[in-house]
Every structure is written in structure tokens, then in C-alpha cells.
Amino acid sequence: MKILVSSCLLGEKVRYSGSSSISSIDDMELFDKILASNEIFPICPEVISGLPIPREPAEQIDNKVITKSNIDLTKEFNFGAKKALDICLENSIEVALLKSKSPSCGTRVVYDGTFSSNLIEGLGVTAKLLNKHSIKLFDETQLVELNDFLNKK
Ligand code: SF4
Known part of the structure; x- marks a missing residue:
């Protein structure tokens, strides 16, 4: 199957910190x-x-994405999400493996917008848009579930 994957999980040093995941x-x-x-x-x-x-670092606050020094990156995060969706639609991708907790890629919990490491239920901006388009989402802690899903296809 075709899978969209967060590139930091593949070893690319693209995280905000300059490291991979x-x-x-x-x-x-x-x-x-x-x-x-x-x-x-x-x-x-x-x-x-x-x-x-x-x-x-940036976190979601209400429907915006704001950096620690209060710069609004909502437009950039929405653009990235749209690009991810475009790749899925153009290639008929039905499943994504995304990095947990990220304000873009998080699939189940995200930081609460206070920059104090508190997690709340929710999805990152990209995960939210993919979910809206019925793309099945997994994070790196759900590899067994992802593997089962792929085997049933
Ligand atoms: S979690 Fe998503 S947005 Fe963040 S570095 Fe990884 S691929 Fe990029």
C-alpha cells in the first residue's frame, strides 16, 4: 500500500530542533x-x-498555531497540511504514519498551547485535514495496529 510518512520518522533532520524523530x-x-x-x-x-x-517551537491555541515568541504561523501550517493532502489525493493514499504530539502531525494528543509540556486530546493541523478526508491515521506508537491494518487490505 501507499503510506504518507512524517519525514522526521524516516531519519530526516527536519524537526524544529534540527533533529530527526x-x-x-x-x-x-x-x-x-x-x-x-x-x-x-x-x-x-x-x-x-x-x-x-x-x-x-509552535503550539496550537484555539484555531491558530503560535510560536513561543507569539508569531502566528497558522498560514504556514495550513499550507503544509494542504500540501500533505494534495500528495494523498494525487496518489490515492489512504493511510498515514505520522509523528505523535506534533502541532502538525500529532494524531491523538497535542501540546495545549501553554509551552509547558501539557498534552491534551487533539490532532495536529495536518492530521486534522487528512482525517477530515478519511485518511486513516497512525502514529509511531501504533506500528502493530498499522501493520494489522495493512495486512487486512
Ligand atoms: S512532526 Fe511532522 S511537521 Fe514536525 S518535523 Fe516531523 S514531519 Fe515535520
Whole structure:
């Protein structure tokens, strides 16, 4: 199957801090198996929107995305989300493996907008748009569930 994947999970150093997210993957063997047996479409919605590496951390507050120093990046985050959706629609991608907790990619919980490491239920901007278009979302802590989903297809 075709899978959209957060590029930081693939080892690309695109996070706000300039690092990758590969260390957040617990089961590397299963992760590698999924990558090898499916067609992977990497994307970093924040970088594709033109934001630099490294960059200031940002969190969602209401319907906006704001950096720690109060710069409004809502437009950039929405642009990145639209690009991710375009890739899915153009390539008939029905499933995405996204980085947990990110203000773009988080699929279940996100930071609460206070920059104090508090998590709340919710989706990142990209995850929200993909979900709205019925793309099935998993994060890197759900590789077993993703593998089961792929095997049933
Ligand atoms: S926007 Fe997504 S792909 Fe890019 S660094 Fe953040 S979590 Fe990773």
C-alpha cells in the first residue's frame, strides 16, 4: 500500500530542533518491515511550507498555531497540511504514519498551547485535514495496529 510518512520518522533532520524523530520508534524491526513492504511518501508539512530548520517551537491555541515568541504561523501550517493532502489525493493514499504530539502531525494528543509540556486530546493541523478526508491515521506508537491494518487490505 501507499503510506504518507512524517519525514522526521524516516531519519530526516527536519524537526524544529534540527533533529530527526527516529529515536521515538520503539520497534525498529517492524518499522523497517513496514517501510520495505509498502510505497512510502515522505513529507514534513512544516518544512514544505517554507519554515526553516531549526525553527521556534509552535503550539496550537484555539484555531491558530503560535510560536513561543507569539508569531502566528497558522498560514504556514495550513499550507503544509494542504500540501500533505494534495500528495494523498494525487496518489490515492489512504493511510498515514505520522509523528505523535506534533502541532502538525500529532494524531491523538497535542501540546495545549501553554509551552509547558501539557498534552491534551487533539490532532495536529495536518492530521486534522487528512482525517477530515478519511485518511486513516497512525502514529509511531501504533506500528502493530498499522501493520494489522495493512495486512487486512
Ligand atoms: S511537521 Fe511532522 S514531519 Fe515535520 S518535523 Fe514536525 S512532526 Fe516531523
